[in-house]
Amino acid sequence: MDGQDTIDLKAIKEIVIKYKKKLITIVVSCTLLAMSIAFMLPKSYESATLLRAKSPKQNGGISIQAASALAMLGAGSISTPTQAYIELMKSRSVLEPIIAGLDLPDEKKVKMDAEGFAKSSLKIQNTKNTDLIEVTAIGRTPEEAQAISKDVVINFQRLLTKLNQSEQSLMIQFLNTRIIETKKDMEQAEQNLEKFRQQEKIYIPDEQAKAIIQKVVEFDKKIAELQVQNDTNQAKLQGVNAQLNKQNVAISRYNIADNPGIQEIRSNIIQKQMSLIEMQQRYTDKHPNVVLLQSELNELNAKLSQEVKNSIQSGANTLNPIHGGLLKEKVETETELLVGQAAFDTAKRLQAENEKEISKLSAGSITYIGLERQVRITQEVYGVLVKNYEQTRIQEAMESMDIQIVDEADLPKRPSGPRKLLITAIGGVLGVMLSFMYVMVLYNRESKRNGMIM
Incomplete structure (x- = not known):
């Protein structure tokens, strides 16, 4: 019973030495595979626009019409202008025109929705305790990333104007x-x-x-x-x-x-x-x-x-x-x-x-x-x-001028992804984990065999 609850490190070491070529092959193969995938993945670029969200009311609240639109979107926990603006930037009114303008086959555009596009192509962040919002767009080319980042802001400003006018x-x-x-x-x-x-x-x-x-x-x-x-x-x-x-x-x-x-x-x-x-x-x-x-x-x-x-x-x-x-x-x-x-x-x-x-x-x-x-x-x-x-x-x-553009969307000079070194490192770590699992399988097999002999 005690033998089953403990691991013989000496036996583990012997297995590692005995099968070291296979283990090294597993680690190297996983690393090379990850490296190959990293170089095969299409490049992506990021373009960021920095905004300042002014409060539309002196007391810091959001306008009635904008608040109502958010409520109907199910955004019940929103209480600050910056949170409201971030949710509105992810709305269909803002993103669907951008999706329609992408250089993609029509069948792919049909399958894309605002929620999925926001998760895959946008990173919208609010610096804590500030009224700054950073809109980062991810595109297949520098021009596409810059265009998406610009269009999100332009479409959002149009939507905000429409909502305020409706109010x-x-x-x-x-x-x-x-x-x-x-x-x-x-x-x-x-x-x-x-x-x-x-x-x-x-x-x-x-x-x-x-x-x-x-x-x-x-x-x-x-x-x-x-x-x-x-x-x-x-x-x-x-x-x-x-x-x-x-x-x-x-x-x-x-x-x-x-x-x-x-x-x-x-x-x-x-x-x-x-x-x-x-x-x-x-x-x-x-x-x-x-x-x-x-x-x-x-x-x-x-x-x-x-x-x-x-x-x-x-x-x-x-x-x-x-x-x-x-x-x-x-x-x-x-x-x-x-x-x-x-x-x-x-x-x-x-x-x-x-x-x-x-x-x-x-x-x-x-x-x-x-x-x-x-x-x-x-x-x-x-x-x-x-x-x-x-x-x-x-x-x-x-x-209608609640949003001020602090920094325009930039044209990225270098790709932001794929992160080849990180992917390669992940492949190496995965290879080490697979090698360890292989060693444990061999160890269990040897333990069962020795138990049967005894």
């Missing part, structure tokens, strides 16, 4: 429609005022009317601005809800807005906003009380954002980061709508008090003020809409 499309469509309608109303209001001026020969109102116009118009501007902002937030909320519905997120399971802490902060924000509207009627924006109140509002908004984030992380921990981000956007937009509506109602109430002074004027002045207000209101609404439209378009363009 903004609902907002752009809403604002564009409102701008056209408001421009018509503004032109009509201007025509009505000019017609009244010519008929009544009133070109400059009296001082009392001018003072009232100035006071009332300021509130008209504020009301118009609040109305546009509320409508814009409503369109934004529709977009967020649409993305959640696309991904079949059970929103009712995550009633984040019902969180007592969030409700309390919301109430405080609404009260502060109403106080701010009333205070702005009496003071300028630079008045210490107005500045202090605005500062308190900013702190409350920041606190709300953090509370929503904490609620998502604790109470809805089954959500992936993308769904959590959408829910955070939903709650914050709903809060902006509630605050905006409260501010709008307050401004309307204060405006009604101001309008009582108009009744003291003459009939001509009252008509003039009404027409003048209509012109000012439509002009203000038009101005706010155009401003929001331009900001949205600028944001769209900025988000």
Whole structure:
């Protein structure tokens, strides 16, 4: 029994000496075979492009549309822009046009898919704790490797632009429609005022009317601005809800807005906003009380954002980061709508008090003020809409430039593979392992033979 559990090194040594020519032949044969294979394998070349991935949002998150696209790809654990970008670079939208352009027979192209191509021809790496992404492409020629590396970046930038534009499309469509309608109303209001001026020969109102116009118009501007902002937030909320519905997120399971802490902060924000509207009627924006109140509002908004984030992380921990981000956007937009509506109602109430002074004027002045207000209101609404439209378009363009090319794809001068020395060394190691196995087979055979003799 003990003999079976031990190895006789002396016997092993005798076998090695006896069959050394065969053993050397095995090692040399495996090494030469590996060397031959290494020289027979086709050459491959690597071309690398270095990118810098800027965060599309100030808070470091990824855009809603891009996040949604990743979620539908099954990338539930993605939470940073660089991770999202790497996954998008491996998508069919980016790689299929590259595969179609390869100089290969059609039957081979049909068998290739984006996933397989990414594994065999791409190495995409993100340096830890940085926003740098290295896209390394492997090709059969230097030109092919360089072309693949370039095309991955070009196709990805096109995809990113498309996704960002799609994210903004609902907002752009809403604002564009409102701008056209408001421009018509503004032109009509201007025509009505000019017609009244010519008929009544009133070109400059009296001082009392001018003072009232100035006071009332300021509130008209504020009301118009609040109305546009509320409508814009409503369109934004529709977009967020649409993305959640696309991904079949059970929103009712995550009633984040019902969180007592969030409700309390919301109430405080609404009260502060109403106080701010009333205070702005009496003071300028630079008045210490107005500045202090605005500062308190900013702190409350920041606190709300953090509370929503904490609620998502604790109470809805089954959500992936993308769904959590959408829910955070939903709650914050709903809060902006509630605050905006409260501010709008307050401004309307204060405006009604101001309008009582108009009744003291003459009939001509009252008509003039009404027409003048209509012109000012439509002009203000038009101005706010155009401003929001331009900001949205600028944001769209900025988000389409989230990727900066640090180093262009290089044209490799030397092949990166096959690694002949490594393959040859592996062949030699394999030969040694086969030789050892052969020695053990011989040893076992000799042991059995000696056992039978005994």
